[in-house]
Amino acid sequence: MSQASGVLHEPFTSGVRQREATIFAIWIFLASELLLFGGMFFAFYTYRHAHTSGFDGGARHTNLLFGAINTALLLTSSFAMSVAGRALEVKRAALAEVCIWVTLALGVGFLGVKGLEYVQDLHEHLWPNTRFDGADPASRIFFGFYWTMTFIHSCHLLIGLGFLIRLGIMARARVLEANSDSVETTSLYWHLVDVIWIMVFTTLYLVGK
Amino acid sequence: MASPRKPPQLYEAPSSTVILGPALVWVGLLALLAANIGLTFLPLGRAKTAVNLGVAIVQASLMFAVFMRLNRASALVKLTAAAGLVWLSFLFLIGSADFLTRPMISP
Amino acid sequence: MTDTPLQGGVPASPRATERPAAGHASTNREGSFWQEGSSVWSWLSTVDHKRIGVLYAISITIFFFLGGAAAGLMRFHLFTPQGLLFGADTYNRLMTLHGVVMVWFFLVPSIPTTLGNFLLPLMIGARDLAFPKLNLMSWYVFLAGAALTVLALLMGGMDTGWTFYTPFSTIYSNSMVTIAALGIFVVGFSSIATGVNFIATVHMLRAPGMTWFRLPLFVWAMYATSLVMVLATPVLSVSMLLLVAERFFGMPIFDARLGGDPLMFQHLFWFYSHPAVYIMVLPAMGVVSEVIAVGARRTIFGYAFMVYAMLAIAGVGFFVWGHHMFVSGQSPYASIVFSFMSFVVAVPSAIKVFNWTATLYRGQITFAAPMIYALGFVGLFTIGGLTGLMLASIPIDVHVTDTYFVVAHFHYIMVGGSVSAFFAGLHYWWPKITGRMYPEGWARFAAILLFFGFNFTFFPQFVMGYMGMPRRYAHYPSEFQIYHVLSSSGAMILAVAYLLPLGYLAWSIRYGPHVSKNPWGATGLEWRTESPPPKENFKTIPVVDNDPYQYHQKGQAPQHGEAMHRGQGEEGGGVHPGSQTRQSEPA
Ligand code: HEM
Ligand SMILES: [Cu+2]
Numbered sequence: 003m004s005q006a007s008g009v010l011h012e013p014f015t016s017g018v019r020q021r022e023a024t025i026f027a028i029w030i031f032l033a034s035e036l037l038l039f040g041g042m043f044f045a046f047y048t049y050r051h052a053h054t055s056g057f058d059g060g061a062r063h064t065n066l067l068f069g070a071i072n073t074a075l076l077l078t079s080s081f082a083m084s085v086a087g088r089a090l091e092v093k094r095a096a097l098a099e100v101c102i103w104v105t106l107a108l109g110v111g112f113l114g115v116k117g118l119e120y121v122q123d124l125h126e127h128l129w130p131n132t133r134f135d136g137a138d139p140a141s142r143i144f145f146g147f148y149w150t151m152t153f154i155h156s157c158h159l160l161i162g163l164g165f166l167i168r169l170g171i172m173a174r175a176r177v178l179e180a181n182s183d184s185v186e187t188t189s190l191y192w193h194l195v196d197v198i199w200i201m202v203f204t205t206l207y208l209v210g211k
Numbered sequence: 212m213a214s215p216r217k218p219p220q221l222y223e224a225p226s227s228t229v230i231l232g233p234a235l236v237w238v239g240l241l242a243l244l245a246a247n248i249g250l251t252f253l254p255l256g257r258a259k260t261a262v263n264l265g266v267a268i269v270q271a272s273l274m275f276a277v278f279m280r281l282n283r284a285s286a287l288v289k290l291t292a293a294a295g296l297v298w299l300s301f302l303f304l305i306g307s308a309d310f311l312t313r314p315m316i317s318p
Numbered sequence: 319m320t321d322t323p324l325q326g327g328v329p330a331s332p333r334a335t336e337r338p339a340a341g342h343a344s345t346n347r348e349g350s351f352w353q354e355g356s357s358v359w360s361w362l363s364t365v366d367h368k369r370i371g372v373l374y375a376i377s378i379t380i381f382f383f384l385g386g387a388a389a390g391l392m393r394f395h396l397f398t399p400q401g402l403l404f405g406a407d408t409y410n411r412l413m414t415l416h417g418v419v420m421v422w423f424f425l426v427p428s429i430p431t432t433l434g435n436f437l438l439p440l441m442i443g444a445r446d447l448a449f450p451k452l453n454l455m456s457w458y459v460f461l462a463g464a465a466l467t468v469l470a471l472l473m474g475g476m477d478t479g480w481t482f483y484t485p486f487s488t489i490y491s492n493s494m495v496t497i498a499a500l501g502i503f504v505v506g507f508s509s510i511a512t513g514v515n516f517i518a519t520v521h522m523l524r525a526p527g528m529t530w531f532r533l534p535l536f537v538w539a540m541y542a543t544s545l546v547m548v549l550a551t552p553v554l555s556v557s558m559l560l561l562v563a564e565r566f567f568g569m570p571i572f573d574a575r576l577g578g579d580p581l582m583f584q585h586l587f588w589f590y591s592h593p594a595v596y597i598m599v600l601p602a603m604g605v606v607s608e609v610i611a612v613g614a615r616r617t618i619f620g621y622a623f624m625v626y627a628m629l630a631i632a633g634v635g636f637f638v639w640g641h642h643m644f645v646s647g648q649s650p651y652a653s654i655v656f657s658f659m660s661f662v663v664a665v666p667s668a669i670k671v672f673n674w675t676a677t678l679y680r681g682q683i684t685f686a687a688p689m690i691y692a693l694g695f696v697g698l699f700t701i702g703g704l705t706g707l708m709l710a711s712i713p714i715d716v717h718v719t720d721t722y723f724v725v726a727h728f729h730y731i732m733v734g735g736s737v738s739a740f741f742a743g744l745h746y747w748w749p750k751i752t753g754r755m756y757p758e759g760w761a762r763f764a765a766i767l768l769f770f771g772f773n774f775t776f777f778p779q780f781v782m783g784y785m786g787m788p789r790r791y792a793h794y795p796s797e798f799q800i801y802h803v804l805s806s807s808g809a810m811i812l813a814v815a816y817l818l819p820l821g822y823l824a825w826s827i828r829y830g831p832h833v834s835k836n837p838w839g840a841t842g843l844e845w846r847t848e849s850p851p852p853k854e855n856f857k858t859i860p861v862v863d864n865d866p867y868q869y870h871q872k873g874q875a876p877q878h879g880e881a882m883h884r885g886q887g888e889e890g891g892g893v894h895p896g897s898q899t900r901q902s903e904p905a
Contacts, residue, residue: 012365013445013523022285023448023522029288030514033295034552040299041556041589045571045582047303048310053577066248073244081237084278088229097229131568139576146569146578154559193278197271204247204267209260211251287521298549301636306585309640309652316649 005091008180021183028187032194035158039198042154046147046205049140056140061210063128063136064148068119069207072112076196079108083189086169090178090185098185099173105192106166109159116156144210151202158195165191236277243270350753350850365450366853371436372751373457377464378424378432379820385419386816388412393775393809399796409792410477411493417480418498422505423464425732426594429601430512430547431460433743434540436751438516440844440851441534443525443860448518456511463505470494470501479790481591484572484583488564496566503558506551509597513547516540525843527862531625534842534866535618538625539604542632546593546600550636554590557583581646588639596635598732599699600628602739603670606692609742610674612840613689614681615869615876620673627666627673634663644715653712660710667703671696680875686838687761691742694769698734702727705780720790723783726776734772741768741819748823749837753850754830760822768815774808841867 006017007024014020050057086101127135129149130142165188172178178185247266255262276282281292351368354360361369392412395403404412435453439446447453470476473494478487487495520533520541533541561583563569572578611618618624640648640656674696683689705727708714718724745765749755782801787794794802836845847856870876 012450013439013448019522023518025284026288026291026521027449027452027514027518029284029291030517030548031510033291033298034510034514034548036295036552037299037302037549038552038556040302041553041586042560044299044302044306045560045586048307048582049577049579051310052579056577066251070244070248074241077237077240077244080274080278081233081240084233084236085230088233092229094229129568130570142570142576143573143578146563146571149567150560150563150569150571190279193274197274200267200270200274204263208247208251208263208267294549298636302553302589305637305640305652305655306589308655309581309585309643309648310579311649312651313647313649315651 008182021186024183024187025190028190032190035194035198039151039154039201042147042151043201043205046151049143049147050210053138053140053143056138057144058210059136059138060141060144060148061206063126063141063145064207065119065122066207066211068115068122069203072115072119073199073203075108075112075115076199079105079112080193080196082108083192087185087189090182093179095173095176095178098178099170102166102169102173106163106170109163109166109192112159113156113163116152148206151206155195155199155202158198162188162192162195233278236273240270240273243273349852350848351853352753352850354853363454365446365454367435367439367447367450367453368751368851368853370453370457371432371434374427374431374435374460377457377460378427381419381423381464382428382816385416385424386813388416388419390809390813392416393806395792396794396802397806399794399799399802401792404792406792407477410479410790411475413790414476414479415471418467418476418502420732421480421594421598422502423460423467425598425736426509427460427512428598428736428740429605429743430516430540430543430597431456433536433605433740433747434512434516434543434601437747437844438519438537438540439523440750440847440855441537441842442520442523442528443843443856443862444519444523445855445859447515448522449515452511452515456508456515459511460505460508463501463503463508466501466504467498470497473497481587482558482561482583483587484561484564484580485574487561488572496562499558499561499565503555503562506555506558509547509551513544513551516544517548520544525859525862528843529862531622532862532865534604535607535621535624535628536601536604538628539600539607542628543597543600546597546632546635550590550593550597553586554594557586557590560586581643581648584643584646585639588642589636592639592642593632593635595728595731596631598736600631602695602699602736603628605739605743605746606674606695608840608842609688609692609746610677610696611867611869612746612838613686613692614678614683616677616679616681617867617869617872618673619676619679620669621865621867623669624673627669630666631663634659634666638663638710641710641715644712645719657710657712661707664703664707664710667699671700671703682876685762687756687758687765688742688746690762690765691738691745691768694765694772695735695738695742698730698738698769698772702730702735705730718783720788721783722779722787722789725789726779726783729776729779734776738768738772741765744819744823746838747844748826749833750844750849750851752827752830753832753848754826754828755833755837756826756830757822760818764815764818764822767811767818771808771811771813771815775805775812776808778802778804778808841869 005021007014007020008017010017010020014023082101082104086098086105089095089097089101123129127133128145130145134142134145136142136145165184169178169181169185169188172181172184243266247263247270250262250266251259253259275292281289284292351366354364354366354369361373364370364373391403392409395401395409401409435447438444471494476482476491476493476495476498478491478493478495482495482499487499520537524533560569560571564571564573570576570578572580572583574580607618607624610616637659638656640652641660644653644657705723709718709724709727745756745761778801782798782805783789785798787798787801833849835847835849837849838845843856843860843862844851846860
């Protein structure tokens, strides 16, 4: 079975071509997402270079346990997502559907853990306002990045969850195969959000510890 | 099109790799995660940042290559992904030209 | 095609060959995309690239006149040293409104989303863009961003300038920065969506035989522009997000009191905003290449170089952003690199100017309105570019930073250049879009008026800027008054020149004479289909078997008397490659 789109849409006349175009287009978008997050990483590492001790002091306050659990959750969700796409290709629709729901559940789990972590962070006065708990002012900047990066990442994840729900509904209605383009694009987006999380995790939880 | 194109890649795969292939990568990713956390507590000194980031980049590459199927993607798609990284490197390289040399002027 | 006898060798007066206007009963709009439903909903839910182009055109026209009104008020205010109308705070808000609206809600989307949307599929022989729904979505996203920004304006506006520099924008400014920044963030996604769509379309949907090096230069321009849109805009998005994070949520990211670096914001901002000027000018270059070729009946000189030059501009344009920061306190070593790269990026632009000029050489030039606009572009763009070189050299820039010299420079590029080209394209493709011809006399008059009004407005700004008149001030020392008066008077002329087309183009939609498929006798696939095109663009997808711009035989100049004039392609729809061999009447 070759990789062709399930249903043709205007202006395409060939399913193979439409699939090719879809994959290409979503990758262009992903490249652009890479630059969006890249800007934050650039700022982060530039600052860290200038204020190493302050930043690393901040990093010592992030909760490695929550971070690690969340990373594992997302890696697993990516695994499930990837199986979903492949299962659909070999016409194992039931497996694909299960995997989509698993991905979704893991994503929700991530947000749940993140929420717990945020609560704890607030409790420890890690919101970088004047009541911030930390001696070095640069630690406050670190937490500026912490909240911004994790929050923007979570927003992306939320959007991904929206797309997953859509896939789940399609799978229920047994029209997933007709919409295999959507499976493909959603899963690429989802994976990218996970790749970004790997970098966020390493940056905020690991390098400074 | 002008010249008939090579048909896009077939991802056709025996159904065993539907789970097995990704599963292997998944195990690898989790192992790397564990390794990276472990490395964090080793006294690596100044190399630590590079080591941590290196492991993360290996993880990301695995995701890109297998989960996102860049390994079998068309040249065009590979190029697109590369373009994102290359342009990011422009931001880092040229941006750093300022931040890294500024202290040389006004310490 | 049947040979249309040419009148006596002289470019006939355009009117001579027009069919008489058929009143307002639009006969040839029958079966066109205009006729596919006329309810409001049929427009708001359309996925036809042509209709979306029209929707965009209406939206950006509104913004153009909004931004223009602000400019007019500012210029009127500046007639006297104390200012005529308002205080410094209001001035700052108007200035910011003008900058934000003109840049993000008019000029960046202008040519790509209107002419680009309309023409790209036609030019490559496709039935639509690759993702029609995405295209429609991009328009709604544009509207959403616009709504946020207008909301910010209604709530009092912003006073930071369009550049939103920190720490003023994050800590001190007492205006609607957050909402406006979100509006700009949102509108960025509309740009990205358009870029993605265009790139995918050019790669995937070219008609049989339409190889890369047969693409019209306008298509190449759209392609290069899209690359920049996709790769630069996300960095603007992130700079706006970080701005909001600091201003609204208190994340001290650029806060120098804690060790943050306001220059970080400037780097991120200009990483986008310098390439953004190429988003604004590359499409203009594409339009002008089309118009000059047809207006001189010449094959584009150095087609391949034109393509490489555009790609080089798109690429190298990313390495020069620091030339906006020479006096900011950035490292002088970095400044040297940025200065050097800025000189480098001027080379491909110069190549293009050279090639346009060489295209005119031995051409049969007709000064129809689009051609006047296009030639105006070449002249004004050259001045803008040369003064850009002055600004790229650090010693001069240190002297004229934040003066009217800079204001004049970028208006020469953005207004004299891009907006002129936009008008050139609008007039040139107007018959294709509407099926009617605009009134040529009025159009020529407006084009010439625009050229004079423009120089009248902005040339004095070079002088006063060089003498030290700083920008962004509501008051000024009286020694500069003469220049301000000149500039403000010019602005009034310019306003007329911009309002005129609004009037006569609107008139021509109803009363203009009908046109054939190819009123200019141009090459290019868009001229092979009806004017206006049917919903599916082509009855059958065309097959391309020749290079673009074959207005005459290779190695020869066009014959005297082959000048473009309207009505040329009346029956056959276009000068086909074969038709160049015909004998033209001796003069
Ligand atoms: C597409 C058309 C135009 C674009 C893209 C454009 C863009 C800009 C930008 C970016 C600024 C800087 C705003 C700031 O400093 O924040 C500016 C300033 C200004 N523009 Fe325009 N502009 C356009 C048309 C015009 C026209 C037609 C006029 C005059 C009639 C004009 C008059 C001014 C004035 C008076 C300022 C303020 C200069 C200052 O005080 O620094 N602009 N414009
Ligand atoms: Cu620039």
